[in-house]
Amino acid sequence: MRKNTAIILAAGQGKRMGSNVNKQFLTLAEKPVLYHTIKAFSDNKNIDDIIVLCAEDEMEYCKKNIIEKYDLKKVRALVKGGKERQDSVYNGLKAIEPCDIVLIHDGARPFVTENIINDGIKNAEKYGACTCGVKSKDTIKIKDKEGFAKETLNREDTFIVQTPQCFKYDIILFCHEKLRKTKEQVTDDAMIVEKFDRKVYLYEGSYLNIKLTTPEDMIIGENILKNKYKYVGNI
Numbered sequence: 382m383r384k385n386t387a388i389i390l391a392a393g394q395g396k397r398m399g400s401n402v403n404k405q406f407l408t409l410a411e412k413p414v415l416y417h418t419i420k421a422f423s424d425n426k427n428i429d430d431i432i433v434l435c436a437e438d439e440m441e442y443c444k445k446n447i448i449e450k451y452d453l454k455k456v457r458a459l460v461k462g463g464k465e466r467q468d469s470v471y472n473g474l475k476a477i478e479p480c481d482i483v484l485i486h487d488g489a490r491p492f493v494t495e496n497i498i499n500d501g502i503k504n505a506e507k508y509g510a511c512t513c514g515v516k517s518k519d520t521i522k523i524k525d526k527e528g529f530a531k532e533t534l535n536r537e538d539t540f541i542v543q544t545p546q547c548f549k550y551d552i553i554l555f556c557h558e559k560l561r562k563t564k565e566q567v568t569d570d571a572m573i574v575e576k577f578d579r580k581v582y583l584y585e586g587s588y589l590n591i592k593l594t595t596p597e598d599m600i601i602g603e604n605i606l607k608n609k610y611k612y613v614g615n616i
Contacts, residue, residue, distance in 0.1 A: 384480040385502055386430040387422040388473040391415050391488030392462025404593055405488045410606045416447050417491035423455045425498050430457040432476050434469045437461045467567055471557045483553055484545040485570050489593045492605055497586055501547035504584050512546040512571045513586030543586040546570045
């Protein structure tokens with residue numbers, strides 16, 4: 382029997398939100414952002430276990446006010462986050478019971494859909510590593526050190542990466558353990574896999590699968606929830 386585990390990252394400080402409260406604990410539709418994120422994975426029949434990464438001083442709050450309060454039974458472990466994002470992911474990987482596919486997702490990205498989760502599992506099974514995302518709607522320019530544009534990218538070749546990023550468990554654990562020996566810093570898990578010469582398949586996410594990073598994002602998020610039933614299949 383195949384088993385799929387979601388790792389949800391909620392240990393970041395979210396300084397750009399400009400709030401004294403961790404952005405994962407801010408409310409959308411009168412419930413914490415992190416609740417909406419966990420619920421999306423908990424409701425998916427293809428997800429067996431969920432591991433949540435939290436800052437050490439927020440673990441008890443998360444346990445009582447989200448996991449226990451909303452009876453999120455698929456959460457098998459609440460794990461202390463690390464210094465950097467990659468350290469938190471590694472802590473989560475080490476806490477997982479043997480499984481086939483791991484889905485690594487931002488706690489502040491609550492609008493992930495059933496289709497995105499299911500497609501991630503399918504593509505990880507087929508290719509070993511994948512991440513969802515969307516084509517850029519805007520023209521992307523590369524800036525030099527003086528602030529001038531030095532290159533304009535072909536918009537058709539650009540891809541805005543989202544989460545979940547999905548992997549066969551043995552592949553992502555192997556790559557994380559190799560990375561720890563190099564002391565290098567990376568920005569996402571797909572980059573780790575690429576660093577060790579493995580291809581990452583890019584599949585379609587959703588423009589609504591936003592990460593809540595700034596106060597403006599919270600306004601957008603409230604409107605997404607209010608209109609969610611208009612976006613059947615996308616949110």
